[in-house]
Every structure is written in structure tokens, then in C-alpha cells.
Amino acid sequence: MSDIRDTFYAMGSDVDKWATRYGFAKSIPFDGRRTKVGDPKARYAGFYLLEFSNNEWYLGESINVRNRLGQHKLTYGDEVASVRLLLQNLSKPALRKREKGFIHELDGMVRGQLRNKAGAGISAGSNELVDFLDEAEQELWLEDPKKFNASDDASLKALLEGQEVKYRTAATKFRALPNSRALTNVLRSFLESCVPAPRRTEFQSWNVSCGTFDWRRAFCVSVGKMEVLAVGPDGRGFIVVRKSLVLPDQQAQRAFRKRHPGVQVDTKTLYEDSGPDVARLRATTIGDLESLLDDPAVQRAAARLVLDVMRKHPSVYSRYHCTQLVEDVYSGYQRPEAEAPLDTAEAKKLVTELADEARTLEGENGDDEVEAPQNIAMQPDDIPLFWFVNAGPKESTRNTIADFRQADEWRMDPDERYETKVMDMLPGERIAVRKRYNTKTNIPFDHRDHRVSCMDILLTGTIVENPGDGVSVKVEWDPPTAPRTWYLFTSQDTVWPLSPVHPWSRHLIDFTFHDARQDLDYWRNVSYWRARFGDN
Structure with a gap:
């Protein structure tokens, strides 16, 4: 135990020296918005370094540091012991750029003790994989991934019925490639050697897309927000790895080049989810790629x-998952009958039309060999998402609830952060306009003087058309109803898509679109909120 304490003390000392070197002010007690940040009436931009009582850290930036500290107080409560500030009047892009560099440096110093998700290699206290493998299983898998996966008897998952339809055409083209069998073997080798219990974690934790970038990629495996394996139709591709485990020093680098003379090493391409300890290994032939996967x-x-990335959060690319490639890899496993989607009649009609189109391509009896077309347009994405969106800001007279009803549309001001999400909205998918805020007023449970995150559902409807402008969709709005308030599980994002795959999302979807009651006793006692609102 004393060795552990000594290690934590050394980490803390190193972090303090690092912060002092960059000009952070001395450590002060953390008290959210009431933390002493210069003139109480002034607004300060800059950086902050939170130190938690368990010797973990969080590095952040903000153009309004005091407000951001208040948000962290709501999130972490009394877990934060102190904070060090570096106040600098920089633009938002400059703050973000420097924050990224700070996080990368800290990640190298206190690996596994940093709570940041973006930019850090390992996020302390985050393990989203436990829904599929408990922590003991994860450690057992890490000891020998191939052995663990070989002994796992999990079946393939049942998925929503539209998922199989969506990329059937792309899968047909993939199977028509001259070396499709070799490419499938590469995918199999990667999944069995590098992905935890791939049949258990499919869809939620990892995805494989097919035929992206105009078929410059035959397939791509993604976890979290990043690609980890991408392979072209000719077998060229790359694998993303932890640099420290394969190229830790010059001797290891020389040995690697000797084993893989045709492979290029790229250490300049960084990913938000990977942290700085990352390298892309580029193979110019399928033989080189196979050699890498055998190493x-x-x-x-x-x-x-x-x-590491799976533990941070689920994959954000589940919409682009090609089930057929997984079924080719695991041809000895049968996927259970597809689940009916939680969707509207219009979306079900769209799925049926796509299925008819795919059946036409495959032939009348489903067994005919069909030549894959040379130009494949991406199929419309028919996996249902449920969209939670904002109205315009109060100080603006644009994009009000009345505007939406009058124009039979939802619209936002241009914002590059959300425009691609708006373009993903599909006819038949459900949409809700909500207002999010934090309050201590009229809370239907004991909030113990903590502010509670709330969301008023103001308007619901069904998307009927997407013009593709990235800022609007046409909507058939439901009849007006009194606003209903949802508590705790909320988001500030202007556009917040939810998939019914996750149980938390299903609760909110049912509340919003099916008039279900929110089980506040359940939510108060979820681990994230238990310390503030849960039963004693």
C-alpha cells in the first residue's frame, strides 16, 4: 500500500512541477463557480487543471473559466479537491490547440490517471465495455486475446431489420472482388486477435463499414470515434496501434523494420480517442498486411x-455497420432473426422499399449470381435514430416553436459542429424540440440543494423530408401538448441523436414519444448521479 501511495505522490509532484513550468497559478480549493478566479464580476478565458481527491486529474479550457468550473462542480460534486488556473485571453481555436498539447503531455506523465476522454490515451474511471465483459474478463482477454476469443461461444447478435438491408448492395460488390476471400481473412484475423469478444461487442463497441471513400476502402473497422483497421480493394491498408508497445525505442524500431521492410510507420497522424501514444502501420500489399497481423x-x-478506446465510449459509427461482412467472417454462426425497429410507418415503408430493391439486385430466387454494379450509391441510412434538437436562443427572434409549426420544419442557424448530423436525419425518423437547463426549483425528488439537469419536451413530430442543406428538415408536427420535463440524462448539444440500442436512450425515447413515465428512483440511483441524489 505504501508503494502505491508513493507512486501517487510522485505523480502529483510531477504534475505540480509541470503546471508550474507552464505558468499555472498555485493550487487553490475548488468550489465550482465560487472558486476564487480574479475579479468576481469579470469573465476570464484560459485553462484549468482539476485535481481529484483520488489523485486523478482533468485538464480543460474555456472562454469562461468560472462558468466551466461550475459545470464541473455539478458533474463531480466533492470529488475535486483543488484547481490550478492559467488565465490567458486566447481565441477558442487557440485554447483548443494548446489544450490538446497539454493533455498529450499530461497523458504521458500520468497514464491512466487523467479523466479527459478527448486527447488522453486511457481515461481514468471510464469503462463502457462492462456491459459486455466485466473487468475481470477484460483483463483475462488482454492476457491472451486470441485464446479468450477462441473460447468465447457467444452467438451473433440480432440487429434491427433495416441494418441488413442498408449495405446489402455494398456487401454484394465486396464479395465480387477477386480477392474478397483474402480480405475477409484479414478482417477475421484482426477481430480474433485485436477485438475483445467480437461477437458480443459487435455494433455497440465496434463497427465495420464497407466500400467507403468511393471504394478506396474495401472495409474499415472503427471503435469509439476512430478507425483502427482500413483495407483497400487491392489489400493495401493500415493498422493503428499503441506505439509504446511495438516501437518503444530505437532497437525495437530496427527490429520492426527488419521484420516488416515494406511497412511504413506514421506517428504524425493522431486521433482524439487515441492520445499521443499511437502509430499507423501502412502496408502496401496484402502480404505485408497479413504479416503485420501475424506479428x-x-x-x-x-x-x-x-x-482502451472501447472502455471510453461506444462506437459512433454504428449507423454504417455492414452486418454481411461480419457474417462472412463468422459463417459458422447464425444471426438470430432481426428485431423490428422502433420506427414510424413511413420509415418502415422506406425499409421495405430498400429490401425490394436489394432483392431485385440479387435475383428472383435469391440464389442467382449477380454481377456487382460498378457505381454504387450509398444506400439511405434506415436505422432509426431519434433526434432531440433545440429551438433558437431566447435573445433571437428566429427559429421559435411558432416558426417551426408555421413552416412545417425544424431549422437551426448554420453551425459546422452539427451540420453533418442534420444531413443524417431521415424521413420517418422522430424528432423532438427540447429546452435544457439546470435548476433547483420544482424538482420532484430530494435534490439536496444540488442543481438538477432538466429537459422540457416542447414539440414532437416526424421528419418527412431532408433538403440536404445541413440546417433544416421538413417535419409533420404532432398535435400540441403541454410540455413534459425529463430529469438528469440530458445533453446541451443543439442536435442530439439517440439510438434505441442503449437502455438509457430507450427510457428517454419512450418518455418523449410514447408518453411513458420517467422512473426517477431508477435514475437517481444510477452510479453517475447516486452520490448527489441517490438513496442513502
Whole structure:
């Protein structure tokens, strides 16, 4: 125990020296918005370094540091012991750029003790994989991924019925490639060597897309927000790995080049989810790629990265998952009958039309060999998402609830952060306009003087057309109803898509669109909120 305390003390001392070197002010007690940040009436931009009582840290930036500290107080409560500030009047892009550099440096110093998700290699206290593998299983998998996966008897998952339809055409073209069998073997090798229990974690934790970038990629495997394996139709591709596990020093680098003379090493391409300890290994032939995947050091380095990212959060690319490629890899496993989607009649009609189109392509009896077309347009994305969106700001007279009803549309001001999401909205998908805020007033449970995150559902409807401008969709709005308030599980994002795959999302979807009651006793006692609102 004393060794652990000594290690934490050394980490803290190193972080203090690092912060002092960059000009952070001395450590002061953390008290949210009431933290002493210069003139109480002034607004300060800059950086802050939170130190938690368990010797973990969080590095952040803001153009309004006092407000941001208040938000962290709501999130972490009394877990934060102190904070160090570096107040600098920089633009938002400059703050973000420097924050990224700070996080990368800290990640190298206190690996596994940093709570940041973006920019850090491992996020302290975050393990989103426990829904599929408990922590003991994860450690057992890490000891020998291939052995663990070989002994796992999990079946393939049942998925929403539209998922199989969506990329059937792309899968047909993939199977028509001359070396499709070799490419499938590459995918199989990666999944069995580098992905935790791939049949259990499919869809939610990892995805494989097919035929992206105008078929410059035959397939791409993604976890979290990043790609980890991408392969072209000719077998060229790359694997993303933990650099420290395969190329830790010059001797290891020389040995690697000797084993893989045709492979290029790229250490300049960084990913938000990976942190700085990352390298892309580029193979120019399928033989080089196969050689990489047979290398135990590469397997170990890729597996470690995949596990780290899966623990952070689910994959954001589930919409683009090609089930057929997974079924080709695991041809000995049968996927259960598809689940009916939680969708509207219009979306079900769209799925049926796509299914008819795919059946026409495959032939009348479903067994005919069909030549894959040379130009494949991406199929419309028919996996239902439920969209929670904002109205315009109070100080603006644009984009009000009345405007939406009068124009039969939802619209936002141009914002590049959300425009691609708006373009993803599909006819038949449900949409809700909501107002999010924090309050202590009229809370239907004991909030113990903590502010509670709330969301008023103001308007619901069904998307009927997407013009593709990235800022609007046409909507058939439901009849007006009194606003209903949802508590705790909320988001500030202007556009917040939810998939019914996650149980938390299903609760909110049912509340919003099916008049279900929110089980506040359940939500108060979820681990994230239990310390503030849960039963004693």
C-alpha cells in the first residue's frame, strides 16, 4: 500500500512541477463557480487543471473559466479537491490547440490517471465495455486475446431489420472482388486477435463499414470515434496501434523494420480517442498486411489500443455497420432473426422499399449470381435514430416553436459542429424540440440543494423530408401538448441523436414519444448521479 501511495505522490509532484513550468497559478480549493478566479464580476478565458481527491486529474479550457468550473462542480460534486488556473485571453481555436498539447503531455506523465476522454490515451474511471465483459474478463482477454476469443461461444447478435438491408448492395460488390476471400481473412484475423469478444461487442463497441471513400476502402473497422483497421480493394491498408508497445525505442524500431521492410510507420497522424501514444502501420500489399497481423507485438499493440478506446465510449459509427461482412467472417454462426425497429410507418415503408430493391439486385430466387454494379450509391441510412434538437436562443427572434409549426420544419442557424448530423436525419425518423437547463426549483425528488439537469419536451413530430442543406428538415408536427420535463440524462448539444440500442436512450425515447413515465428512483440511483441524489 505504501508503494502505491508513493507512486501517487510522485505523480502529483510531477504534475505540480509541470503546471508550474507552464505558468499555472498555485493550487487553490475548488468550489465550482465560487472558486476564487480574479475579479468576481469579470469573465476570464484560459485553462484549468482539476485535481481529484483520488489523485486523478482533468485538464480543460474555456472562454469562461468560472462558468466551466461550475459545470464541473455539478458533474463531480466533492470529488475535486483543488484547481490550478492559467488565465490567458486566447481565441477558442487557440485554447483548443494548446489544450490538446497539454493533455498529450499530461497523458504521458500520468497514464491512466487523467479523466479527459478527448486527447488522453486511457481515461481514468471510464469503462463502457462492462456491459459486455466485466473487468475481470477484460483483463483475462488482454492476457491472451486470441485464446479468450477462441473460447468465447457467444452467438451473433440480432440487429434491427433495416441494418441488413442498408449495405446489402455494398456487401454484394465486396464479395465480387477477386480477392474478397483474402480480405475477409484479414478482417477475421484482426477481430480474433485485436477485438475483445467480437461477437458480443459487435455494433455497440465496434463497427465495420464497407466500400467507403468511393471504394478506396474495401472495409474499415472503427471503435469509439476512430478507425483502427482500413483495407483497400487491392489489400493495401493500415493498422493503428499503441506505439509504446511495438516501437518503444530505437532497437525495437530496427527490429520492426527488419521484420516488416515494406511497412511504413506514421506517428504524425493522431486521433482524439487515441492520445499521443499511437502509430499507423501502412502496408502496401496484402502480404505485408497479413504479416503485420501475424506479428505478436503488433497484435498486442493493436489490442491494447482497441481495449482502451472501447472502455471510453461506444462506437459512433454504428449507423454504417455492414452486418454481411461480419457474417462472412463468422459463417459458422447464425444471426438470430432481426428485431423490428422502433420506427414510424413511413420509415418502415422506406425499409421495405430498400429490401425490394436489394432483392431485385440479387435475383428472383435469391440464389442467382449477380454481377456487382460498378457505381454504387450509398444506400439511405434506415436505422432509426431519434433526434432531440433545440429551438433558437431566447435573445433571437428566429427559429421559435411558432416558426417551426408555421413552416412545417425544424431549422437551426448554420453551425459546422452539427451540420453533418442534420444531413443524417431521415424521413420517418422522430424528432423532438427540447429546452435544457439546470435548476433547483420544482424538482420532484430530494435534490439536496444540488442543481438538477432538466429537459422540457416542447414539440414532437416526424421528419418527412431532408433538403440536404445541413440546417433544416421538413417535419409533420404532432398535435400540441403541454410540455413534459425529463430529469438528469440530458445533453446541451443543439442536435442530439439517440439510438434505441442503449437502455438509457430507450427510457428517454419512450418518455418523449410514447408518453411513458420517467422512473426517477431508477435514475437517481444510477452510479453517475447516486452520490448527489441517490438513496442513502
